[in-house]
Amino acid sequence: MEQAKILIVDDDAKLRDLLIRYLSQQGYTVDSLPDARDIDRKLARNRPDLVVMDVMMPGEDGLAVVRRLRAQGEPVPVIMLTARGEDIDRILGLEMGADDYLAKPFNPRELTARIQAVLRRHHATPVLSESLTDTAPAEFGPFMLRFEQRTLTRGDEPIPLTSAEFAVLAVLARHPRRPLTREQIMEMALGKGGGESLDRSVDVHVSRLRKALGADGPRFIQTVWGYGYVFLPDGVGAGE
Known part of the structure; x- marks a missing residue:
């Protein structure tokens, strides 16, 4: 698979910098936003292969963003990050149209594994008999x-x-x-x-x-x- 582009949307500057460095070291092209105000422009002009997005952000929160994008027919894969790890929050994220869900704090290696899994699902047919x-x-x-x-x-x-x-x-x-x-x-x-x-x-x-x-x-x-x-x-x- 060619080098994938990842967009990080999170208002935590330290976490953004950490993920940019780590994912870049893993071979990804990484861009970031501090909130969702410019996400539509990013999707239109420099389309990522996957979005990693925080739930709790100022302005439009992550769940609202995913719900809006799916309502518009936008299929870009989304992994949601949240400080709340309860099942009900994860299920709510999936119901809005997220592809996966990861609770903070997390090991960056786990995020990388989930990114790889979502990209495989997005670009390849499922494993079948x-x-x-x-x-x-x-x-x-x-x-x-x-x-x-x-x-x-x-x-x-x-x-x-x-x-x-x-x-x-x-x-x-x-x-x-x-x-x-x-x-x-x-x-x-x-x-x-x-x-x-x-x-x-x-x-x-x-x-x-x-x-x-x-x-x-x-x-x-x-x-x-x-x-x-x-x-x-x-x-x-x-x-x-």
Whole structure:
């Protein structure tokens, strides 16, 4: 992968300087902002491959920024930083459209690992079983999911997804009518093991996917109670 550009948005000058030095040493091109006032201009003029953004900032906070960017159809990957590490805060960040979430204080090596993981998800198809490695698009209802192009469209209209949302949908679509546990989805799509916290992350991504698909979302991605989720390309359950 060619040298990636990282944008740091954080009002803590010492942390910005630390991350600029450290990530530059890891081979990234790094730019920074002290708040979100100029983030739209940065995205337009010197587009980063990934944004690392603090939640608590003066002016527009990180959650509001991510929510606004996603509402505008902006797909740039975002890792959120926060001094609050409770699950509810992390889940809220994911619900707004963040790709990952890291609580302060943190080891810069962990941030680097998360950056690498998010960039891999954003630029490559998910890890799938060998028998399901074809790249033919998946059609369901009015939707077309193109794995190689990493796009979801409804007719001619593109539907923006975060890297994590695309990865989850791709795994589900590659295994039609096969119920998958949350742990299986998390491992195949995001390369992470299970656990209650990560299980809830899957629920958040599925919820956002259903919203992106509109009224048909719950019909195509159905809940298997006490187990996980199943993708039904015709929107009809096995017992119907």
